[in-house]
Amino acid sequence: MADAAARRSGAALAGLRVLVTRPRHQSAGLAALIESCGGTAIRFPVIEILPARDLRPAQAAFESLDDFDRVIFVSPNAVEHGLALMDTARAGNARAPMMAVGESTAAALERAGFGRVSRPVEGASSEALLAQPELQGEAAAGSRVLIVRGEGGRQLLGDTLSKRGARVQYAEVYRRAPPAVNGSDIAARGKDGGIDAIVITSREGLENLFALLGDGSAEWLKNAGYVVVSERLAAHARALGIREQSVVAAGADDEALIEALVRWRAAHSKNAK
Structure with missing residues (x-):
């Protein structure tokens, strides 16, 4: 994590101007x-999170939680929108263990009162x-797994569990959409x-x-520095023409992103000398 002394003194990101693209909430x-x-956060949401178009399949799955051996939440948005449909008191007593793809998602479940959340x-x-033992070998084979996610989510988790012999069902509880925002000020600033x-x-x-800021911003966006949350996303950035090697955070939680920003800052300070 970011150096504690630097954090206390407000020096770790002093003067750094960071575009924060998380959803507004x-x-x-x-x-x-x-x-x-010590940095400046410029908030510009590039995704809006909305309820899924058809919530009936998810509601039906949540009414039968005891039929599942594992319930996996893929993101904090899955937790927020999933719990809005659940009887949380009943869910808290469900026999199926709750699992989370990362620390932020696990923390969201724990704040909601789930005391036994498995995470990587x-x-x-x-x-x-x-890679978790409970999703491998005999533990996975024959198990029923409910994956709570957004519409059109990544298939790797479900496909791999199916290959391991699990019976996978999805509860799609939210969807992602481009927000109705005016990017002209951000474009000019960039x-x-x-x-x-x-x-x-x-x-x-x-x-x-890229779409919200328009073609006129493509060049500076390709020359900008990026902090991303996975090697897969860093590879996609390169495929879009981003020239600088992205710094990959250890996770998607705020502390991991701060640590990655500190590393980005340190690398550029060295290059400037």
């Missing part, structure tokens, strides 16, 4: 941490969760060199950023 924590480290020891991805680093937490968010 999830950006305050990261923005506050950036400011506490390291990392925050489908790959990391699939062109004038007023943004040092950009935090991106999803592939769709990165694509929306």
Whole structure:
């Protein structure tokens, strides 16, 4: 994590101007941490989270939680929108253990009162969760698994569990959409060199950023510095033409992103000398 002394003195990110692209309702924590480290947080949500178009399949699954051996939440948004449909008192007593793809998702479940949430020891991805012993071998074979996710979510988790012999069902509780925002101020700021680093937490968010700011911003966006949450996302950034190697955070939680921003800052301070 970011150096404690530097954090206390507000020096870890002093003067750094960071574009925070999390959804509006999830950006305050990261923005506050950036400011506490001496940086400037520029909030520009590139994804809006909305309820899924058809919630009936998810509601039916939640009414039968005791039929499942594992319930996996893939994101904090899955927790928020899933719990809005659940009888949380009943869910808290369900026999199926709750699992989370990463620390932020596990923390959201624990804040809601779930006391036994399994999560990866390291990392925050489908790959990391699939390495858990309870999702391998005999533990997976024949088990019934409910995956709570957004519409059109990544298939790796469900496909791999199916290959391991699990019976997988999905509860799609939210969808992602480009927000109705005017990006002209951000575009002008970026062109004038007023943004040092950009935090991106999803592939769709990165694509929306380019779309929302328009073709006139493509060049500075490709030359900008990025902090991302996975090697997979870093590879997608390169495929879009982003020239600088992205710094990959250890997870998608705010503290992991701050630590990655500190590493980004340190690398650029060395290059400037």
